[in-house]
Amino acid sequence: MGLLIVGTLGLDNVATPFDKVDNALGGSATYISLAASYFTGPVYLMGVVGDDFPQKYIDLLENHNVDLEGLQIIDEGKTFRWSGKYHYDLNVRDTLFTELNVFENFDPIVPDNYKKAKFVCLGNIDPVLQIKVLDQMDNTNFVVCDTMNYWIEGKKDVLVKLLPRVNVLIINDSEARLLAKEPNLIKASKIIRDMGPEILIIKKGEHGALLFTEDTIFSAPAYPMEMIYDPTGAGDSFAGGFTGYLHKTHDLSSENMKRAVIYGSAMASFCVEKFSTQGLEELKYYRIQDRYREFLNLTKVDEK
């Protein structure tokens, strides 16, 4: 049974202090799918692009065993576009423009073949669409969901209806504070878990990630990177690695969630080492495992 992923596919213009690219492959569904594809299959991708979407990107996804039956290609439509510029310290970025294009009228119709998927990863899109996807599923029992400040501020009423149907919510620290209206992340985690998701992951960029389950708080370190080439897609790569590993292992225990958080962190670290999706294009599973070990070693203390 496949892992269903829904989100955006886009063409990105990205500038960092080190380089710039135009028309690079981007979008939440893209990063999630590529990251997940190293752990499991088939990956069912749902999204929409215009007929300007380059064939080479279609090929790239298919070469990673991403099933594209759920990808709508709109004739004479233009693909979603995003342009961003990162500042010197890479923690701050300006969005130069966002063009929704074909995404504006995206109506996610789940193909029959996808409806029996047990695992769904809802990439960062309008929570109205995220709910629409879940409504069409037959008996999904594990939903991972990403969102962002834009929806927390603009569509909180819808988001609050979605959250009880979500098993794992993945957001960053500023989004957690915003959603809970509480600056303390530990208090915020309880407030958010009371909104529905039994598991919450708070991503903290260069400070790692926190996993909150009913009985556990787990602190995952960040990978010590001297050079972050392009932070775009790090959060989506995390979600893809996390969900992909859980789908592969089919073990939803707290202990396995911790491992999944480390695998997600590993995929995010590969993502930011190169521009656009390049860091996720040519990986080998042994390299992912090596990095997983490196993550574990960062916090290991010989207890004597």
Added chain:
Amino acid sequence: MGLLIVGTLGLDNVATPFDKVDNALGGSATYISLAASYFTGPVYLMGVVGDDFPQKYIDLLENHNVDLEGLQIIDEGKTFRWSGKYHYDLNVRDTLFTELNVFENFDPIVPDNYKKAKFVCLGNIDPVLQIKVLDQMDNTNFVVCDTMNYWIEGKKDVLVKLLPRVNVLIINDSEARLLAKEPNLIKASKIIRDMGPEILIIKKGEHGALLFTEDTIFSAPAYPMEMIYDPTGAGDSFAGGFTGYLHKTHDLSSENMKRAVIYGSAMASFCVEKFSTQGLEELKYYRIQDRYREFLNLTKVDEK
């Protein structure tokens, strides 16, 4: 042989969103000494106060086996005073006033009895004074040093002369970026270690701490606290717990440094649970060890 600690002793007026206190015991040497006193002894304290310094604070330090031969009490002098106000999220504080008072003319004369100390912890004071202390020591072989943005900005030339004589530098993330003139903390750590200290610890508040040695990067988690009552002294408590544990164990291996970072983090977590030094006044060693275990559990992954 004792552990020599030099720094400020002060009377603090502190306001947080939860409460306020006036004339509370404060100062870097105070927090470092109290925290270290749970691990080792004797603790030699060097500093200066006026004769307005309450006897009850002298008694408190003596009850923790802090040797006060090095404490200068200036007749008709006024003790160093600091007043600060913390904002809603406790990460930002305004200094309302600083009165150096007797500290302005502090001339640290190391008592003969202290000169053979092998371990020195230089609390956050003018690097001119930190050097003056080291100059008087007979054969100190392990120096832990704290500093702050004020000295990095105002006395960098002196600090740069001090750093080659320092074994462990403990600073926070913004200070590390400032000292290295580099936003990336991993790159910054190399630049700073090239300035002299073979070991660097970067404190990141609610995000834990990083330890950099020649062969190791260690990421220590933060203790998940729902209620930070008063952040004052957290960094000093870290330094005291870290140095005290190393002095107790006399093991300067990378592996033991990791444990010391966790013990330092534990002392900082106790410190911020109460106002002023109250969190460090009545601890039991078994509680410190329990918290040490809790820290280790935060990052533990069963590898299967």
